[in-house]
Amino acid sequence: MIKIRKVSRQHLSGKSTVVALQDIDLEINAGEFLAIVGPSGSGKTTLLNLIGGLDTASEGSIEINGKNISSYNDKELSKYRNHSIGFIFQEFHLEPFLTVKDNVLLPTFFNHHDIGDDNRAEKLLEEVEIRNKSESKVNELSGGQKQRTAIARALINNPKILLADEPTGNLDIKTGKIIIDLLIALHKKHKTTLIIATHDEKIAKAAQRIIKITDGKIIK
Secondary structure, three states, X not given: OEEEEEEEEXXXXXXXXXXXXXEEEEXXXXXXXXXXXOOOOOOHHHXXXXXXXXXXXXXXXXXXXXXXXXXXXXXXXXXXXXXXXXXXXXXXXXXXXOEHHHXXXXXXXXXXXXXXXXXXXXXXXXXXXXXXXXXXXXXXXXHHHHHHHHHHHHHOOOOOEEEEEOOOOOOOHHHHHHHHHHHXXXXXXXXXXXXXXXXXXXXXXXXXXXXXXXXXXXXX
């Protein structure tokens, strides 16, 4: 499903060139649960951002179902992100003064929102066990409830790929385990390709496959 060939990503920091990723070769199967493990600054987030179309490679190609997204223009990347990708971030990135349900529905407004989306939002909130918070404002929620909201939002457009960047980073250990168990259950139910970037080896062990990144390179 995902083919990454000789991908590198560099950016300028002052007058210096920083190499975030170097010569990455990776294939990910449809429906796979993959963990990307490495310390902070190793390139995990950059790799997720490239797969998700939030960033573009300096060199190499990224193919999703045979289509090279590295050649997409901004409009094509926007469509790809909205239709094919669900994002879950460490910092949640929710709108604090909107309701839980409205946060879940936000991606649908870029994709011809209709009444079916409202029904799907309610169903997803039930799946992540916070339907009772549907009309609550996000700034009234706990960290775990915010991440559940973010997961429901990531799934609202039926994405083929779910990308989770340190999804338990702002949660306590107990809540973090609950969130990981929830992601695994949703992965199995929706058959979505799940890619988690983490520095936590315990989380990674739940995945079907682990790759390790250090200094922008995959360690064999």
